[in-house]
Amino acid sequence: MYHTWMRFFTPSPLHHRLGLVCLGVGLQHGTLPTVGPRTLDHHVAVVINAGSGWFAGPDGRRVPVTAPSLIWLTPGTPHHYGADPATGWDESFVDFTGPATTTYTELGYIEPDRPLVPLADTAAPRAAVGRMVRAARRGNPLLEVETGAAVHELLVALRRARADVGPDGDPVLQALARDAFQPLSVAEHAARHGMTSAELRTVVRRGAGCSPKDYLLGIRLGRAKELLATGDLPVAAVARRVGYDDPAYFSRLFARRVGMAPVRFREQQGRSVPGGWSDRVPDAEHPPTVIP
Incomplete structure (x- = not known):
């Protein structure tokens, strides 16, 4: 038994020029069907929030997947994966593409050579996916721009959530x-x-x-x-x-x-700074105020 919600989009060529576009977003949990073997022409980030299963890359060797984890699916790379048939898992997935994927890969935010990445926490990635889900409402005229912006946010959140790098970095x-x-x-x-x-x-x-x-x-x-x-x-x-x-x-x-x-x-x-300059990051809940 499993539950699933998903939507897929076809952004215009003009939207692709923004750098990243979202092609689809989905939320699923339970004993999901096995995916693949298959090869895609775009990127997918599969965030495993809870549960366990397995993943196999081009060599066909199955490796265990335990939440919280990220599965990177990159263009042209054969893959095959599935949830544990006894326990299932909870996943969020985002399909995306665009010219900025090349730069994000060079910067190490997307890791084609590391398809399975342990995460410390999935709260921030799930929040980014949640923004895509809310933007995916029918008839939203800003859908492509809002979901594309959230893909940028997702890549940053996944980078911060990597288990081998703390919230403040290595x-x-x-x-x-x-x-x-x-x-x-x-x-x-x-x-x-x-x-x-x-x-x-x-x-x-x-x-x-x-x-x-x-x-x-x-x-x-x-x-x-x-x-x-x-x-x-x-x-x-x-x-x-x-x-x-x-x-x-x-x-x-x-x-x-x-x-x-x-x-x-x-x-x-250059400008005059009343009261002097500070290197403290302002509290978002209590931002600094200017008294006229």
Whole structure:
């Protein structure tokens, strides 16, 4: 016995240009029928919220699936899976496609080589799927845009929910972010964690979708932008604050990555900040207020 609800969509070519489109969404639970063997031409995220079963990839070997888990189905990859016939499982699935899937794969949010991913929790992914379900009401003129936006949200939620990465990211990434403004080379950062540079690259690539150098640079430039936009420190002082002793090198690097010189960025973005600047994230339930 099982229960199922699903809807499928055919977004227009114009909607595909948004980057991601939802092709279908479904909620099912119980002793579901076996899926496959089959091969698809699009992506599917199957979120197993409760229960257990099995999954088989191109080699046909069955591996156990225990909730909470994610099954990635990627285009052109044969697959076969099913719930335990004795207990069944509870699943949510989302079919999607679009040019942004290539970038999400490069960033490590979609993992074709890792079709079965243990999750720590499915609350956030289920919330994203829930938004697609609500948008899927008949006659919704915003259906394609709302469901497409929710696919972006789902990919982020699944990335955060991976059991091998905590809500705040990998501990190595946290340490790199903490030490990002120190004048350390990638090799020196790696040595601090008892790793080779190659091992550190693997960890950062898997956790952040980029090289250690780009990860550190992104943090440094983000802080530099904040200092330039919210204060009046000289550019040389900003450079030192974010780990660059040579202000000329910092200015060239900033211009190359941001598209304008630090001075120009300050002119464009700078503003007076009453009460000073804070790095605390505002509470969404109690946002800051401006008293006129």
